[in-house]
Amino acid sequence: MVERLKERIKQEGQNLGRGILKVDGFINHQVDAELMILVGRELAERFGRAGATKVLTAEISGIAPALTTAMALSIPVVYARKTKPITMPDQVYRQTAPSHTKGRHVELMASPEFLRPSDRILIVDDFLATGQTIAALVRLVEEAGAKLVGIGTLIEKRFEGGRALLEKSGVPIESLVVITDMSDGRIVFGE
Amino acid sequence: MVERLKERIKQEGQNLGRGILKVDGFINHQVDAELMILVGRELAERFGRAGATKVLTAEISGIAPALTTAMALSIPVVYARKTKPITMPDQVYRQTAPSHTKGRHVELMASPEFLRPSDRILIVDDFLATGQTIAALVRLVEEAGAKLVGIGTLIEKRFEGGRALLEKSGVPIESLVVITDMSDGRIVFGE
Numbered sequence: 001m002v003e004r005l006k007e008r009i010k011q012e013g014q015n016l017g018r019g020i021l022k023v024d025g026f027i028n029h030q031v032d033a034e035l036m037i038l039v040g041r042e043l044a045e046r047f048g049r050a051g052a053t054k055v056l057t058a059e060i061s062g063i064a065p066a067l068t069t070a071m072a073l074s075i076p077v078v079y080a081r082k083t084k085p086i087t088m089p090d091q092v093y094r095q096t097a098p099s100h101t102k103g104r105h106v107e108l109m110a111s112p113e114f115l116r117p118s119d120r121i122l123i124v125d126d127f128l129a130t131g132q133t134i135a136a137l138v139r140l141v142e143e144a145g146a147k148l149v150g151i152g153t154l155i156e157k158r159f160e161g162g163r164a165l166l167e168k169s170g171v172p173i174e175s176l177v178v179i180t181d182m183s184d185g186r187i188v189f190g191e
Numbered sequence: 192m193v194e195r196l197k198e199r200i201k202q203e204g205q206n207l208g209r210g211i212l213k214v215d216g217f218i219n220h221q222v223d224a225e226l227m228i229l230v231g232r233e234l235a236e237r238f239g240r241a242g243a244t245k246v247l248t249a250e251i252s253g254i255a256p257a258l259t260t261a262m263a264l265s266i267p268v269v270y271a272r273k274t275k276p277i278t279m280p281d282q283v284y285r286q287t288a289p290s291h292t293k294g295r296h297v298e299l300m301a302s303p304e305f306l307r308p309s310d311r312i313l314i315v316d317d318f319l320a321t322g323q324t325i326a327a328l329v330r331l332v333e334e335a336g337a338k339l340v341g342i343g344t345l346i347e348k349r350f351e352g353g354r355a356l357l358e359k360s361g362v363p364i365e366s367l368v369v370i371t372d373m374s375d376g377r378i379v380f381g382e
Binding site: 016020023028031032033034036054059060071074076077078079085110 | 207211213214215216217219220221222223224225227228245250251254255258259261262265266267268269270272276277278279301302304305
């Protein structure tokens, strides 16, 4: 499975510079539904013993892999909202993250109705880059008094340091594909 | 399957007034992954003979049902973006829709890389209400020169008139659950 994702990145991924990897043909604009099923199964297998009760992700591009992971684990998925929908209560969990790719801060909100102190949360996102978005999700879990049990992502850009930031959470961090270098137009894969 | 979705709306759906149906415990904030698989299978079955090559939806809440429909049909899904990601080319298909629930206009953008004249497009969204968002997706399909083959949604609020707006597109419109009246705090289901 991991090889299939890596091959796809090799074939279709584009290094746009400044650490930006274009994979919008199969992950985050057009989504390869079959690949996403396999991604979800793989993450579910890696975290199968963590006893997660919910998957948590951030809209928008985290939704597809988080949903397929939740499917494979037969648990619900919650996606933190960046703008408050009309159906969300006034009192919400709310954390802020600087967005590298958007050049501004984004808010992440989750309803207390769906993140409970009794929940064991597996965070899933498409990218682990600077780790700032995922760190904000970790703070949402803490704010809810729930227990974080793992962090899983499809693609880790290790040179952006997110893993180091998140390791202090003390939970297993799994990335299906690791990229160690994107300087000079290259895409160098790690082990 | 349809009965299961209807039961869930009866049990957990809340009529917040002004036609707003809160279903964020299983559709559009927390997502019931297993229910969403069934929804996707049902829509795939209803449009199985349409020969769709891609599912098209709008971020954010359309992504989950569109992805599961695409899974069941073994085709990719494209989600139209509301803000332009850094990975999107300068020239994109772009349509505007007034948003009833947001009280402003939203833009929907799709990359010409992924909507091709040869594509046969099945549009899937969570709600069919005023039909304005879906009508903008239909215009994206037209702008791309692709062929629209069907429109499928989970919940239709028939009293908001979206079906009438979309029927001029000439394609089959399928809604799994139809709500005919939400006045006075009620949620009245159609046939």
